[in-house]
Every structure is written in C-alpha cells, then in structure tokens.
Amino acid sequence: MLLCTTVQDIYKLQLFSILSGEGLGSASDPTAAMAGAEAVNPKAYPLADATLSNTILDIIQQAANYKQLRKGANEATKTLNRGISEFVVMAADTEPLEILLHLPLLAEDKNVPYVFVPSKAALGRACGVARPVISCSVTTNEGSQLKSQIQQLKIAIEKLLI
Numbered sequence: 111m112l113l114c115t116t117v118q119d120i121y122k123l124q125l126f127s128i129l130s131g132e133g134l135g136s137a138s139d140p141t142a143a144m145a146g147a148e149a150v151n152p153k154a155y156p157l158a159d160a161t162l163s164n165t166i167l168d169i170i171q172q173a174a175n176y177k178q179l180r181k182g183a184n185e186a187t188k189t190l191n192r193g194i195s196e197f198v199v200m201a202a203d204t205e206p207l208e209i210l211l212h213l214p215l216l217a218e219d220k221n222v223p224y225v226f227v228p229s230k231a232a233l234g235r236a237c238g239v240a241r242p243v244i245s246c247s248v249t250t251n252e253g254s255q256l257k258s259q260i261q262q263l264k265i266a267i268e269k270l271l272i
Contacts (some may be wrong), residue, residue, distance in 0.1 A: 154202035156270035165237035201230035
C-alpha cells in the first residue's frame with residue numbers, strides 16, 4: 111500500500127506542476143509567458159483554479175475506479191441527454207475548442223454543472239487512460255460511496271458559474 115501512496119503523491123506533484131504553469135518556461139522569458147497565456151481560450155468559462163482542478167481530477171480518478179465515468183465529448187453528450195450526468199468536465203486547451211462548446215449549452219438546459227480544467231493531458235491521466243481526454247462526465251449512482259464528495263464538488267462548481 112505504501113507504493114500506491116507514493117505513486118499517487120508523484121502523480122499529484124506532476125499534476126500540480128502542470129496546473130501551476132511551471133512547465134511553460136521561466137518568468138524572465140516573455141515569449142514563454144505569452145504562450146502560456148494563449149493556451150487558455152477565453153471561451154473556456156468557467157475555468158477552475160489549480161486547487162479546484164486538483165480536487166476535480168481526484169474525484170474523476172475515483173469515479174473511474176467506481177465505473178461512474180464516461181470519457182469523451184460524445185459520451186458526455188449521451189449522459190446529458192439521458193439525464194444521468196452529475197457534472198461535466200472539459201479541457202480548456204482543446205484545439206479547436208468549438209468541438210466542445212455544445213456541452214455547456216446542453217448542460218445548462220439540463221441543469222447540470224460544468225467546468226473547464228486547464229489540461230487535457232491531466233484530464234486523460236485522471237480518467238485512467240494514456241491519451242488526452244477533452245471532456246468527461248461523472249454519472250449518477252445512488253449507492254455510491256462518492257455521493258457526498260460529488261455533491262460537495264457540484265456546489266463548488268456551481269459557485270464558479272455565479
């Protein structure tokens with residue numbers, strides 16, 4: 111069990127470095143700073159900050175273990191249409207971002223909270239796949255042990271939308 115904790119700590123450190131922008135170059139290099147600022151599309155609203163992103167990705171990782179996760183824009187659309195989505199997470203660095211922008215409209219129609227995280231690579235790792243994931247949906251399950259954590263996260267996401 112100690113090995114699992116160590117791997118999880120390494121994963122969180124890598125994730126934090128990606129989300130905090132350390133991989134974008136030094137602060138003295140203005141071109142690297144501008145490239146980092148360009149990476150987030152202004153259409154990606156609401157964008158979670160680093161701490162909320164860590165929380166979201168942690169819940170997504172747990173939801174994947176409990177089989178409460180659907181990965182990809184098409185699967186997220188299906189869960190919204192079927193009414194089984196708790197919340198939707200999308201990657202802000204998706205190119206072009208317009209392939210995701212139907213999801214916020216659909217989520218608002220269905221009264222489901224949605225949020226953007228900065229990195230599709232980090233979202234893919236949290237989903238448990240080797241490829242980048244541009245969106246995912248956490249689905250409902252009445253008997254789930256994640257129910258209370260999902261409810262708290264939904265409230266935090268809804269606060270971003272206000």
